[in-house]
Amino acid sequence: MDGRSLIRRRAGLRLWLSAGWLMLLGIAALLAPWIAPKDPLAQDLFLGRLPPFWMAGAEPGYWLGTDSLGRDVLSRILHGARVALLVALVAGTITCLIGATLGLLAGFLRGWVDMVISRLIDIWMAFPPVLFSILLIAVLGPGLTSIIIAIVVIDWTRFARVVRAEAMAQGAMDYVASARVAGRGRIGTMVREILPNVLPTVVVLLTLEMGIAVIVEAILSFVNLSISTDDPTWGGMIAEGRTSIHQAWWVLVFPLITLFLTVLSFSQLGEGLKDRFDPVLR
């Protein structure tokens, strides 16, 4: 009994820590233009590769140092958060809306709708996601819109599959039958009875999807297929830091820590919510 409550408390802690970090990041991203100490694009070759504040040779105001072009690392991280969270929100939400709707329709209406959507899901599953993204980015060209489109096109099945199964399970339960008997229409039943029951699952998936979106954006900006190199992105900073790792480790380390914590937080938040929504501790 003791062990269980301990596990639950630890799970709660994990939930709050990740939610806290993401809140902080969200606020920082919103306020970036006002709280960033420097202009993230301003170059100054005389201030190149300044170390972070606690090391010898640091310049005041450049808290986390500068990159080889003299751009302020902290300011670029803050502005990069805007890009990362924008992609996470937009791509996550669109993916979720499309995937969950299709899954709900397939799982509840069954019949030919389910046939068509299930076949689509099968075809998607047979196509490895990496190939898919290479192909899509090659076709669409680099840029944020392409990234978002790629994420939506590739990942809608994540939602559709799970929501379809859940809707099917819910649809088989008595309360749905009694709602139908009570005279509610098909769509009405779906929206009023099924949707609220699959909502927790959808929220969990959405959280996980946002983490995926952040990492996809970072990877694509790392290989220079996101927005232009000058604009601050975590992936772009990491790419630049990777090349000067022996001269200026901080250019790599700080964006990496931020990215790591963000990805970890989204996934831990998702897992934590899953446990929280699940009546039995898994």
Next chain:
Amino acid sequence: MSFLSIRNLSVRLKGGPPLLRRVSLDVAPGEVRGLVGESGAGKSMIGKAVLGILPPSVEVTAGEILLDGTDLLTLSAKDRRRRIGASCALIPQDPLTALNPSHRIGPQITDRLVDILGWGRTEAEARAKALLAEVQIADPDRVLRSYPHELSGGMRQRILIASAFAAEPRLIVADEPTTALDVTVQKQILSLIRDMQARHGTALLFVTHDLGVVSKVCQRLSVLYAGMVVEDAAVTDFFAAPHHAYSAALLAATPKYTDPKAGLNPVPEAVIEAVRAEVAAFDRESAR
């Protein structure tokens, strides 16, 4: 001098209620002791305690399990394992799940001989073949090379019996060895166990909920209720005149082979009440 002697063994669910209440019983060399009681009485738990396979969720709180004079509970885990492996064996309840699906039959019979007792491989294989013949399996060579799923339930139970006798153990625990089988096969398996036991002179702790079976196989029996031994008697005496009201009711509830039309008399409420009160009194006693 008995080979197995359980003294005041108490077992409970960790942090929970008692499962065995000061159980004592003896099995002399070559003797067959029946262990009867309704489902959940703790019959299997006694067998598991003897064989050192109690589930991790339970613990022994008191008592001794003397095997040939040595208390198993005082030995190190490794010594206990070795000692049990060398002198005891189990005939399990469900032959369908008691054989490893990914090993052939041969190694499953010979493994203990080779790994624990240090026999040579050819020697062990010859022994396995002889044993399969002894349990009346027609084509031992083929069966030894088979996988479990290729054999029927009755066949597998014969194999498990052969395997139990492989190392000439001095004690075998048979945990409801016929319950999972078809009625037609049950009788064959039962007489096979009895014959084997008699021929090898092995002591047998025979767990069953069927007093009819006890009357055919056992010399002595213990009747168990809620982890408490309510009666310990010679089988002939017991069937003539059971001492405890609960065991008498149990006997009355058993359909007679001699008179199948007699029907079932469920154990009366009053008897159950009485034995429950006995258990409660026992628990109060031990709590003090």
Next chain:
Amino acid sequence: MIPGGAAKQDMRHRVTGTGMVILRTLLTRLLTTVITLAGVAVIVFFVIRVVPGNPIAMMLPPGATEEDIARLSALYGLDKPLVTQFGIWVAGVLQGDFGTSITTRQPVLDLVLGRLPATLELSIMALVMAVILGGTAALIGTRYRGGRREGAIDVANGMALSVPDFLWGLVLILLFGVLWPVFHISGRVTPSLELPFTTDFYLFESLIRLRFDLWADIVAHMFMPALALAIPLAAIIGQLLKQSLKETMNLDYVTLARTKGYGEARVILREALRNAALPTLTLVGVQFTFLIGGTVIIERLFSYEGLGNMAIDAVVNRDLPLIQGIVLLFALIFTAVNLIVDLLYAVLNPRLRHA
């Protein structure tokens, strides 16, 4: 297991022969493989053709005339109708002609086959690492189940799963490339070394030629990218195998083995492992294809000269024929892996093997 169900199962396997089962699996899988590959080829070909920019125009220096563009388009067959282009392309592919790379002007097949060994070696190394790491974690977790050690393993698995290979790669670069520089952080082999190899399978060939100096250098280059790829898969194997092992440890045949005198470790390894590993196997197959997909970015991160690195270059340069070739090859590898896993499952499962 209900006796009736088991009996029915026995019957089925008695009716269908062993070889039959495997043969049928093989045929079905081969058919789906061919269909999938054909689908991939069609999709890749047509999707790429709707690309908005003109790759030919991008290849030419600024100021090239319309005429130049037309000439070059004709050279690559890009001026013909789509269906005709597809026909030509398929005919070529069937004869082993995958076209010519626009950027390097070399045959796509040569380029792709030249890089394939590097990626295969990296993936297989990563798979081996994942199996060793994940397997060890599962075995230790099972041996000490319910204890602190199992808790620690669960936490580590959870961490490893929450973060993708790309980030693990960066973390490894910092740890073993900068803080404690014991491994190389870029390339496949130290450039100054003389390589006496006739194949591109450096890792294997160096072993066969007993050139352990070269082998060590190659491993020191491969270690970090392989480990980065292995970590998430190791976590999945660890979790799944541990769960499966723990369930198996409660089965009757394991309990019976205990009464025979075997110790815990021996029981886990000999009685439980094989049966518990089987359900994990199919999943490892699927996850291995994800791992191979991961090589694309990991190779980039570690400047490892494999297919994935080439794929990104091809995308950046919009080298259509090369992208086509690489995607098709990846698809081929993915389906081959799935096929192998299915066969392996059929071979390892005694219920299918012997009837």
